[in-house]
Amino acid sequence: MPVQNAEIAAMFDQCADLLEIKGENQFRVRAYRKAARTVEGLPRSVSVMLAAEEDLAELPGIGKDLASKIADIVAKGRFGLLEQLKKKLPGDLGAMAGLPGLGPKRLKLLYDKAKVRTLDDLKRALKSGKLHGLHGFGPLTEKKLVAALEKPAAVQRFRLSVAEAEAEALVAYLRDTGKVVVAGSYRRRRDTVGDLDILVTAKQGAAVGDKLVGYDNVTEVLAHGPTRTTVVLRSGIQVDVRAIPEESYGAALLYFTGSKAHNIALRGRATKRKWKLNEYGLISGTRRVAGATEEEVYQRLGLSYVPPEMREDRGEVALAAKGPLPRLIEVGDIRGDLHVHSNWTDGTASIAEMVAAARARGYAYMALTDHSRRQAMSHGLDPAKVVRQGREIDKLNDKLKGFTVLTGIEVDILKDGDLDLPDTTLAQLDVVVASVHTYFDLPREAQTARIVRAMGNPHVHIIGHPTGRLIGTREPYDIDMDQITSAARDLNCCLEINAEPDRLDLNDLHAHMAKSKGVKIAISTDAHAVNAFQYMRYGIDQARRGWLTADDVVNTRTLPQLRRMLKR
C-alpha cells in the first residue's frame, strides 16, 4: 500500500521531536516540522507525485535532502533516520512531551540525569523524590506534573459549531470591556477548534483579564498577566484573551488568527524588508509602518489580502504576492440545496415544510433526496414509493412559483459498489446522491473500488459525504482520495461537501484536492429538519478553506445551468 502523506508528516514530526530532545540545531528541527506541514497539506499524495516524476524539492520547505528522504520513505516504507533516533533515544518520549511544562530541554534533563524514558519512569521518579534538586524542577513544576499524570488533560478538539456556542456567549460577556473579536482557528473556520483566542482592544488591559477570570464557567486559571490571560472553561475548552491597543488591532488580529505557519511566512517577508512584524504592528526600527488593519499590513508586505480561511501556509502567500486572490465562495452564492430529507424517511418535516424553509432562505430549488430501501430503519424508498413521491412533488411544483423541487434520492452504495435501486428507477430522478452507509471497515482497495464503481453508474450525480467521518465519533473509512477525485473528474461525477457540522465531509484538504483536478462540488446540508438548512454556512466555511470559488460549486448555478451540468 502506498505511503500516505499523513504518515510521512507524522514521521517528520516524530523526527523533529527527537532531534530537539537530542539538542540538535533548532533550525534543522524546524525544517522537519515545516516539511511535515507541507506534506500534510498537499492536495495530492507524494507517491503519485513521485510516480509522475515531479520534483518534490520545488515544494516550499522541502529541499534536495528532504525530497530524497521522502522518495526513500515511499520506496521502502520506512524512515532510516527516525529509526536510528529511536534506537538512540528509546522509550516513550512522545507521550512525555505532551505533558505541561515538559519541553525538549527538561525532557533531555530527565532523560540524561534521571534516566526517565517513559511515563511510568516519570511517575516513579516523582514519587521517590528523585527529581528534587534537578535544575529547573522546582516544587510547583513537580506538583503540576503529578497532577497531569493523575488526570491526563484530554487533548480534545471541539467541533466548530460547539466552539461557536461557547465563543458567542463569551463575546457577549466581554463586550463591555472593549471591541471583542474571536481569532485563531475559529476565525480560520477549521472544522475543529482546540482553544478560543479572543482579542480585546481596550485601554485597561488588565481589566479584561480580570473580567475573564470572573466568568461563571471558568474552572481553572492557567495564566493571568497584564495583557494576556488563559483559562479553562467547564466544557474543557481553553480560552486565551489578549488585550491590545486600538492602533495595533490589525497586527494583533493577524497574529492571533494565525496560522502559526502563515505568520512565520509573513514575518519572513518583513525580515527581508528589514522590518519586524509582531502583534503590535509592522515595525521599522522604532516606527510603526502599519498595524491598525490587516489589509494595511498585507499591503505593506507586498501582498493582497488573504482571507482567514486560506491562512494555512499552503501556498497562499506566494499567490497573494502575485496579485489579488480569487474571490472565495460565499453563502449568498448558493441557489439551492441538493441533499434534503423529509418525513417520508428519517426527516422530521413534510416535503412542503422543507420547501417553505428552503424558500425562506431565498433558494430557487431544492432536491429531495430521501433514503433508499436498504435503510429500512428510516423507511427507505423502494421503486414504487419513489414513483409515489415523484407524483407528490409534481403536484407541489404545479403550485409553486419561482421555486422548483427536484426529484431525487440518497441511494445506498452496496458492498460491491452496486446501488440499492435499479437503474430504471434512478433514471427517472433529477438528482441522485449515492452514499456509503454500511461496511465501513472494508480494506482501502475494496472501499475505494466500491465508490469508484458507484460513480461509474451514469445515473449518479453526486457522491454524498464521501469519507463517512463523524467528527470526534467515527473515523473516515479508508479510501484513496487521490483515486476517488481522479475518478470523479474522469467520470464527470460531483463530490459533496456535506455541511452537517458533525460531518464536514469532504474536509478542506480533500475539497482542495478535488478543486485542483477540476472536480465539481455540491455543498449540501443533508437537512433532516427545517432548521438544518442553516448548516450551509459550515459547508461554505470548509469550501473556502479548500480555496473553492462559486464556479467550483454546482449549486451556485441557476436551475437550467444546474440541469446541464448534472447531465452525464
Place this chain on the structure above:
DNA sequence: GCCGTTTTCGGCCCGACTGTTTTCAGTCG
C-alpha cells in the same frame, strides 16, 4: 535542513508568562 531582487553562506518569527532563579531560561502559542 532550507533559502536567496542585498546573500550559495549565514541567516532562520516573536513576545508573554511562569517558575526558578537572583537576572533569566524554558515553555507556550
